[in-house]
Amino acid sequence: xxxxxxxxxxxxxxxxxxxxxxxxxxxxxxxxxxxxxxxxxxxxxxxxxxxxxxxxxxxxxxxxxxxxxxxxxxxxxxxxxxxxxxxxxxxxxxxxxxxxxxxxxxxxxxxxxxxxxxxxxxxxxxxxxxxxxxxxxxxxxxxxxxxxxxxxxxxxxxxxxxxxxxxxxxxxxxxxxxxxxxxxxxxxxxxxxxxxxxxxxxxxxxxxxxxxxxxxxxxxxxxxxxxxxxxxxxxxxxxxxxxxxxxxxxxxxxxxxxxxxxxxxxxxxxxxxxxxxxxxxxxxxxxxxxxxxxxxxxxxxxxxxxxxxx
Numbered sequence: 001x002x003x004x005x006x007x008x009x010x011x012x013x014x015x016x017x018x019x020x021x022x023x024x025x026x027x028x029x030x031x032x033x034x035x036x037x038x039x040x041x042x043x044x045x046x047x048x049x050x051x052x053x054x055x056x057x058x059x060x061x062x063x064x065x066x067x068x069x070x071x072x073x074x075x076x077x078x079x080x081x082x083x084x085x086x087x088x089x090x091x092x093x094x095x096x097x098x099x100x101x102x103x104x105x106x107x108x109x110x111x112x113x114x115x116x117x118x119x120x121x122x123x124x125x126x127x128x129x130x131x132x133x134x135x136x137x138x139x140x141x142x143x144x145x146x147x148x149x150x151x152x153x154x155x156x157x158x159x160x161x162x163x164x165x166x167x168x169x170x171x172x173x174x175x176x177x178x179x180x181x182x183x184x185x186x187x188x189x190x191x192x193x194x195x196x197x198x199x200x201x202x203x204x205x206x207x208x209x210x211x212x213x214x215x216x217x218x219x220x221x222x223x224x225x226x227x228x229x230x231x232x233x234x235x236x237x238x239x240x241x242x243x244x245x246x247x248x249x250x251x252x253x254x255x256x257x258x259x260x261x262x263x264x265x266x267x268x269x270x271x272x273x274x275x276x277x278x279x280x281x282x283x284x285x286x287x288x289x290x291x292x293x294x295x296x297x298x299x300x301x302x303x304x305x306x307x308x309x310x
Contacts, residue, residue, distance in 0.1 A: 010056070012130050013139065023038070033099070033102060040112050056141070074088050079239070150167075179193035203240050207230065220274045226280050238285075
């Protein structure tokens with residue numbers, strides 16, 4: 001997928017004059033839904049907000065030094081972690097659907113009354129609409145850091161050229177976007193963006209579901225060993241690209257024998273031998289589209305992500 005959609009948004013974001021700024025508190029849990037609170041903030045001079053958007057546009061879309069120049073393409077989110085890729089996921093995808101609903105609810109009903117400096121924030125967002133070639137787009141930029149800070153060793157001049165320490169908390173709006181939501185599509189510009197939707201909880205849950213699915217097929221020799229390894233480390237991320245079709249195909253004894261030979265995964269009475277970490281890791285790569293055969297050398301290879309051949 002081309003990054004043109006994302007680039008167009010950054011190029012045109014400074015043309016819109018209707019933007020709102022919000023501070024976000026995000027509370028996550030391994031067992032419960034993610035909870036969001038949005039605090040609306042504004043500038044005493046509206047042009048300062050527009051100046052922020054102009055800087056943001058330049059930093060990302062400049063033809064020479066723009067940050068988007070470092071991105072190669074847009075790929076569907078699959079748990080891999082390439083810095084040169086923008087990952088895309090739809091708002092109704094099971095990985096983010098509930099969190100997105102909760103986030104959208106908080107953004108639509110922000111707090112206007114309480115003192116913004118009374119709370120600790122996780123992120124901030126900039127929300128608006130952009131018209132490109134006559135088509136209007138809903139846009140949300142998210143910045144995954146706490147903008148409220150206390151300055152240390154910072155002073156201002158008072159009368160008599162006396163230095164007075166700045167002791168009040170200040171809000172620092174950095175122009176480093178982690179997530180941009182365009183209409184119904186989420187684009188992760190950095191993997192810090194995963195924190196916005198507590199995606200670790202989601203892909204861990206998906207991993208456990210797929211592991212149980214594998215157990216039902218009765219084609220691995222040591223399920224307990226497989227479970228421990230598959231659900232730890234970086235392996236749960238890999239299950240985002242788990243292939244149900246591949247697992248179904250492996251119900252065939254002949255297909256298991258072919259895969260066992262091709263990727264050097266021993267069989268034990270017709271079942272994949274999962275007694276060792278090496279065997280489990282290889283099987284996970286096969287099931288999660290991280291394994292392929294070099295078409296020239298005919299050797300097994302590990303791949304970061306896969307796309308259909310064009």
